[in-house]
Amino acid sequence: MSKNLVIVESPAKAKTIEGYLGEDFTVKSSFGHVRDLPKDNNAIDIANGFRPTYEISEDKKEVVAQLKKLAKEAELIWLATDDDREGEAISWHLKEALNLKDNVIRRIVFREITKNAILNAIKSPRTIDIDLVNAQQARxxxxxxxxxxxxxxxxxxxxxxxxxxxxxxxxxxxxxxxxxxxxxFASKSSYKISALFDLGKGKTLTAELPEKFNTEPEARSFLERCVEAAFSIKNLETKPAKKSPAAPFTTSTLQQEASRKLYFSVSQTMTIAQKLYEAGKISYMRTDSTILSEEAIQKAKAEIESAFGKEYVQVRQYKTKSESAQEAHEAIRPTDFSAQKVNGDRNEQRLYELIWKRAIASQMADARLERTTATIAIKPAAATNVESAQLNNAGELKEQLVATGEVIKFDGFLKVYIESSDNEEDDEDSKGMLPPLNIGQALNLNHMSATQRFSRPAPxxxxxxxxxxxxxxxxxxxxxxxxxxxxxxxxxxxxxxxxxxxxxxxxxxxxxxxxxxxxxxxxxxxxxxxxxxxxxxxxxxxxxxxxxxxxxxxxxxxxxxxxxxxxxxxxxxxxxxxxxxxxxxxxxxxxxxxEIQRSSVGKSRELGTHPETGEKVSVRLGKFGPVAQIGEAEGDKKPLYASLKKGQMMERITLEDALELFKLPREAGSFEGKPMTVAVGRFGPYVKHDNKFYSLGKEDDPFVLTEARANEIIINKRKSDSEKFIKEFTENPDVKVLNGRFGPYISIGKQNIKIPKDKDPKNLTLEECLNLAKTTPEKKGKGKFPVKKKK
CATH class of the missing domain: 1.10.460.10 (Topoisomerase I, domain 2)
Incomplete structure (x- = not known):
């Protein structure tokens, strides 16, 4: 047996680490926490200093038993759980659950799973940090x-x-x-002025008025002042500018950027990042620090020099914004900057590439830009009715159009990475170049537009x-x-x-x-x-x-x-x-x-009275969600209920909206001489015809569904059913030959049987179907371990 037992949280992490340590080390996984608070009310003794009671989880008892056995046979136990509060707590719980003495424990931490990081951690062990444990316990x-x-x-x-x-x-x-x-939010409208000029030889110039007009008459008045006007370049201003790269990823910025660029959910991002970390491809993925180690910076610098040249290098150290950030930790980065690809599925590669680009870009030179602003003067025609107060000393309109452009003189970090934004308007990273222009140059107006735009609430x-x-x-x-x-x-x-x-x-x-x-x-x-x-x-x-x-x-x-x-x-x-x-x-x-009365909690809202019956109409929170209600329960009389539509809110619904809900069920005409009823059931809206139910499509509104569309739904369902059923047997209705997603098959109860290639599904007999069922073994459930019998 190995002299050293290393315990980590996950099997993937254990597998990676085991490859870096010699045969004197056995690496095992605890599969996360081994102890937790019980689910009953007796977990915390509040009267005695909030003393917690922990118990070994039912699904971890066998894991703990195996780890105990291995710990007894080892000389040293290395607790190598994650370098954060949760990881520290797991190590402490392992110590308690395995009854380990302090003299045999070595606590080691690392921020990446690489050979150097593991061996360095082995050289500098520490004790369990009880302050970190207490912070986790307190939370x-x-x-x-x-x-x-x-x-x-x-x-x-x-x-x-x-x-x-x-x-x-x-x-x-x-x-x-x-x-x-x-x-x-009360949306307000305004009018945005934009103009397109023809410069000849297929070149155009787009310009805008910086200010917007509040009303249509104001916008029209401006356009009228521009009728037969002369347009010219009043001024050209060129300024140097620069763009700097964003800091390497923290947990939250990785979640945000993976959402914007890769459309990952927050939990999906963390699951994939965990896999990359455990495979030794990235540093630890739970961090609020933007710091990179000096070693990481030098490796990034070497990669940038090799791939792009020395002029693309600009070493930086970012200051973390979060006051609580643990500066000893690092930002999320690749463990090997020379590796641009990983062995994994497509999403692992995409997330790794995002992390690699962001970390590399953070050590690259600023992008150098040249921003040009062209100011366009408008000189009204002599016949235009323009007041002198609207003109400047040169006889031009005080309003001036502006065209802006941007030229990248040196791409720097933009060669690798461009950060996204939640604001669509901010996501325009380049405004494009302006065509060659000269001061005093006359411009030929193609057209000018005043477009109504509306203010938007916060998203x-x-x-x-x-x-x-x-x-x-x-x-x-x-x-x-x-x-x-x-x-x-x-x-x-x-x-x-x-x-x-x-x-x-x-x-x-x-x-x-x-x-x-x-x-x-x-x-x-x-x-x-x-x-x-x-x-x-x-x-x-x-x-x-x-x-x-x-x-x-x-x-x-x-x-x-x-x-x-x-x-x-x-x-x-x-x-x-x-x-x-x-x-x-x-x-x-x-x-x-x-003392709070249940009836005082705002679970219902009165909307008014029914225009025909005079009964009270209200909305309230029902057992299965919000419902509209007409009337009250009195004796044998019961109120009428109708579920709210998707997207309708109790606090926003009107009396008219609520009354609409009671128009279902309704008749939507007939088909084959029999009536069709449209209603909403437990599984959504449907058409009922001849005691059969046909689900409506997502695009169908049950309140306005026409007879023709209802007929179409029934015909389409019958057609799909007829295509599904290849053959049935009246003498045994349980046996069916069906068309499935992967081709024809035989269905007998819950058993599905593949049809041999030499058999024609249409010509199968009942006897052949039953024989094929007998010779086809039933599939075992996937991923299930056999249940161990209790001794």
Whole structure:
């Protein structure tokens, strides 16, 4: 048996490390945490200093037993878990669970899984940092207390199954407040002036008026002043400029950029990054530091010199913005700058390439640019009715058009990498070159337009922009962003989806050949892609927490708690004192909720009365989601209910909108002499005909579905069914010959049987089908381990 046992968290990490150490070392995985707080209310003894009770997880008992056996046979146990609070806590739990004595433990840390990093770590072991462990314990205990004490309050006052959390509830609040900000936003229109000039020989120049006009009459008046006007280059100004590269990736900037460039979700980014780290391809992926080690900088410099030349090198060290960042840690970077590819799937290669480019670019020279601004004077025709106050001393309009262009003189880091932005307007990295121009040059106007544009509210959050906001506010840490977002989506507070925009008319005035033409055009506005939308339950729970537990969802308070965790990690604060300071006020508020009447929580909203019956119309939170209701339960009389449409919110729906919902079920004509009924069921909208159900497509609105479209849905479904069924047997209805995704097959109950190539599916007999079923072994479930019998 090896003298040394190395324990890490994951099998992939173990496999990589084992290749770097000699035969005196055995490397095993703990598969993450081996102990945790039990799921009952007895996990934390609050009265006795918040003392936690830990237990070995059921699925880890065998792992712990194997590690105990190996630890007894080894002389030294090297705890090589991740270099952060969570990793430190895993090492401490391993020590406790395996009953290890201090004299046999060696704690080693590294920020990348390379041979040098591992061997250097072996040379400089340390003890377990109990301050880091306490910071992790404090976070875990505080979050457990909030969840276990606050969630039951939500069950009693709002709805069963709800949950609350210190960071998740703040994230939900951000999304709810942004939604209300968007809903309350009053869009204002303005008119943007742009002009296109013909310069001859196929060359053109585009210019804009820097100011916008608030009204159409103002925009029209400006165009009228430009009728038969003379246009010329008034001034040309050329200035040198530069662009500097962004810092290497932190966890949050990697999540943001992978979302923008690769369309990865936050959790997907972290899963792929974990694989790259464990394979020894990148440094540790949970970090808020932008620092690169001197060794990494020198390797990046060598790669840049080799690939691009010395003039492309510009060594930098970035200062981390986050106050809590651990400067001893590094930014996310490749472990080998000379490797531009990795052995992995397509997404691993794409993310690695992004990390490589960002890290390399950070040590490359600034891009040198030349920005040219051309100012265009407008001299009205003598016959134009222009007031003297609108002219300058030269007899030109005071308004001047401006054309801007950009020339890259030296590409520098742009040769490798261009950073993306959440703002589409900021993503125009180059404005293009201007054609050759001279001061005094006369310009020939092709056309000038005044286009109506509308102000837009702040955008809804994407996963990446929510991470950015949380980081800016000091809420959460690199390890918490992905699980926080996953939790609020999983709990049903937030939905991540695309939504179609709405058609909106806009006005455009065009001056061409000295005539002004006007037109009304249409554009799609408000289309959303992969945005986070709050559900009704998020609105209700958020309002309840803001009213009754303001500190839990207070932004500055939540950020302060994070700083206190940092102080515990640095040994500057006692974790028990920190928890006591939070708990006393929090628990008093929990006790005070006994006085809150369930009926006072805003779970329903009265909309008005039914115009025909005079009954009350309202919306409320039902068992399966928000519903509209007509009438009240009185004796045998029951109210009518209708589910809200997707995208309808309880706090925004009108009486008219609610009454529309009760138009279903409705008759949509007939087919083959039998009526068709359109309704919405548990699995969505459908057409019912002759006791058979036909699902509507995503593009179909059940409220306006026509008879012709309903007929089409039925015919299409019948056709697809007829194409699916190749053969059936009346003597045994369970046996069917079907057309599947991968070709014809036999279906008998839950068993699917492949048809041999020499058999014609149409000519199969019942006997042949049954014989093929007998000779085809049933498939075993994938990825399942046999269940061990208890002794």
């Amino acid at each position: 875990r205990i505080l979050d457990r207390i909030v969840g276990f004490e606050l969630s039951p309050v939500l069950w009693k006052k709002i709805k069963m199954g709800l949950s609350a959390g210190r960071v998740q509830s703040v994230a939900v609040r951000l999304i709810v407040e942004r939604e209300r900000e968007i809903e309350g 809804r959050y994407t996963e990446a922009s929510l991470v950015k906001k949380l980081e800016e506010m000091g809420i959460g840490r690199p390890s918490t962003y992905a699980p926080t977002i996953s939790t609020i989506i999983k709990r049903g507070y937030v939905v991540k989806e695309d939504r179609e925009g709405k058609e909106r008319p806009y006005r455009e005035l065009i001056l061409k050949q000295d005539k002004i033409n006007e037109t009304t055009l249409k554009e799609i506005t408000g289309a959303e892609k992969a945005k986070l939308f709050p559900e009704d339950i998020a609105m209700i729970v958020n309002d309840f927490l803001v009213q009754h537990f303001p500190n839990v969802v207070d932004y500055s308070f939540t950020a302060t708690v994070e700083k206190e965790f940092d102080e515990i990690a640095q040994g500057r604060k006692e974790w028990v004192n920190m928890l006591e300071g939070f708990y006393d006020g929090f628990h008093k508020r929990i006790e005070n909720t006994q």
